[in-house]
Amino acid sequence: MKRSISLLTFAGAAVAGAPALAADLNVTVEIPKLTVAEYHKPYVAIWIENPADSTAAGTLAVWYDAGNKEDHGAKWLKDMRQWWRKAGREMTFPADGISGATRAPGPQKLVFAGSKGALKALKPGQYNLVVEAAREVGGHEAVRVPFSWGKPGKPASAKGAAELGAVTVSVK
């Protein structure tokens, strides 16, 4: 019974051309505390990837130094290289609902509403949530966590090796 209801929901979504799901995407990103001589908080792009062809299916958040007087932070957006190539360079910055300030070390709890932005138009299916970090005079790392959009699911997580700690994703 439950199964047929969700199937109907899917059918309805397909007809409407957009998912009727109002679920949210809960993401926790751990920015590691690094003991280095010169520390700058990382630039971070949080985006959705189609696993089949590695294309971008939307950008959820970009943390950068938009307040920089000289270049408005745009100069270093390219350093989040995968996101830049697949999505960022098509966008205009600052981007409403996406641009944000860089964040301090520690777990960053985020909730992306299914009714807004990239998630609003996201069709049900399998995706990767990509958290990509680039740090001034530091390294670059992208962490991918698979998730299923269209129904609530168990949290999944993956861990970075250097520039990112644990990334946990759940659809609620």
Add this chain to the structure above:
Amino acid sequence: MTFKTRLLAVAAVGVALALPLAAEAHRGWLLPAFTTLSGDGSWVTVDAAISNELFYPDHRPMRTEGVQVLGPDGAADKIQNASTGQYRSTFDVQLTKPGTYKIFTASNSVMASWTENGEVKRFRGSAEDFAKQVPAGAADLKTIRMANRNETFVTRDKPSAGALAPTGKGLELVPVTNPTDVVAAEPATFKFVLDGKPAADLEVTFIPGGARWRASPGEVKVKTGADGAVKFTLPEAGMYWVNATVRSGETGRGPGGPGMGGPGGPGGAPQGPVQPLAGNGQSASYTAVIEAQRP
């Protein structure tokens, strides 16, 4: 044309003529510090040199007078802050518009011989001067045409194709993959055209930079198909020197070769009777520096 620009044009042709005669190991390059940039405050700095090892300036600077820039809209732009040192030149390009910029040198030159009033005449210079100075329908006219092109590409924000249209002269790269969108270990495709037509069966060599720290050159050689297209995969991220050359007919080397006469015609040191060229020929070379981005 002012006297000064004329001198520069002659100098540029002189460099172009001298290049193919120099040892093959001398490689000209325009090396940008970045090929991918973001934001409207973007500038890029470029090194320009002729060297043996890639990309270490160890031989001669490339002169900056002949360096041209095409902006994303295909309109001419400019280099700034040019300076030439012992081994390399440097200059900057301000990326005022989003899209792909082409930074390049290009020369088209001609060597010719013909007979006029029973005397052998020789010409050597730019294609434009050839049309002006060599009489149309000259008797026994033989020509060796030389085209040399050396390029690099830089993209601010989203790549574009406006600067990349071929001119139809010499050997040129026509992007299928934008040259700033090549990623290590991912297949990419370029197309080559000779005088605007597909350059089939052309060998294209990709040589990675950083030669000093590698025991072998690590070059990748591929051949174009009938449509002039070549699919290639560069193994490692980094800057690559791309080269392809076409030669047919006479090269002008050897007796009666380019040693005869100076640019613009006779006037070189007397060295016996002027010899006609042995036949017609063409040589065209294409060089570029591209980046294979880290995946």
